[in-house]
Amino acid sequence: MKSLISINDFNKEEMLQVLDLASAYEANPNQPLFRDKVIACIFFEPSTRTRLSFETAANRLGARVIGFSSLSSTSVTKGESLKDTLKMVSNYADMIVIRHSLDGAARFASEIAGCPVINAGDGANQHPTQTLLDMYSIRKTQGTLDNLSITMVGDLKYGRTVHSLLQAMSHFNPRFTFISCPELGIPQEYKDFLDERGIRYEEKQVLEGGFEQADILYMTRVQQERFQDPMEYERVKDLLSLNASMLNGTKPNLRILHPLPRVKEIAIDVDERPEAYYFDQARNGVYTRMGIITYLMNQ
């Protein structure tokens, strides 16, 4: 029995296997392989994209879906512990998809449940299915995962998708450029991680074009609540915003990814550019999650 809690739970071969399954599902999306299975989607905090994408993936695979999408309809409001809720749910379901506001809640869940658990986001920690769908989008648009130049922009300190993608892509000899303000810069532990593996990276503080060599531009949202001073947020937000004019002179294969929701870090004028891929990226989530469910069900 295997769970997917952190992107580090999958080795390179397992990641590629999931991506291959996702490609097959994109070609033929309706594959009712798991008609006899029940998948519990338990979302202790709100989510639109991830929950709907998981439920669509489960339905396309023929599984039945149970669960909840807010705390108010659960016994947690009566004081039930996370442990008891999970014990109960794992009696009903063949697989659990969990989102929770606490960091580490998904790992805890996988140790309690008697069935595979998929982490659909645990606080600020991990969101491994987003990482696999990012990888799927990268491979689909670039034809490969190897030797790519990846520029990451925005909240690189707290952005869980940034950290997980960096770890996952480390298997494929990437070259990173990190663009962020000092308050939201990439944490030292991730620089140590890259140094240990001999992966090249550079850091910049202002987004002002200069992506001539980039294959992937990975944008993230700068959240206002990270700043004590609202004026500082306003200043930083503008320094880390992308507009269409910055894309002149870039490589034709450059694609812009964003885990969404987007606020103002990508100007509307970028949406019509051929490099804009963030809405297609969201669609890839269903195929990738079908691949993940299949891979774990078959372990």
Place this chain on the structure above:
Amino acid sequence: MENEETMEEKKKLKVSAIRNGTVIDRIPANELFHVIEILGLTNGDFQMTFGTNLESKVLGKKAIIKISDKFFEEDDVNRIALVAPDAKLNIIRDYAVVEKRQVSIPSEIHGLARCLNPRCVTNHEPVETRFTTRMSPNGLYLRCHYCEKETSGKNLQIISKNKS
């Protein structure tokens, strides 16, 4: 180093010897009570003496603990390496040092330290903390098994256990 050793030996003679048991030397003076806590020495009926703020060339100020009729498992004693990485153990039998041991930082630590991430599940649900350790040029880091955040060994918070 050799001079330090010689001096240490002389110092030991000034303190009353134990017949059987363990002497833990080279504890940073400010970590003495953490070491006592980690080893669960706050409970138990064995005789224990300790000295602190003793001069040490290596540590500046050091502490020393002597525990009669108490011997430790390697895994248990290695836990003190988190706060006293230079600690040395002398195993005493019939007034003679029969074994010397150096502590080493364990690769995994269970239930000893608190995760400093306030949003970590271990600070909200009844679950034992687990960390893996990593040495970097900046010192020791503990990575939480649950929230995956790293805590510097310098900021370590020991969970009170009172194990006998």
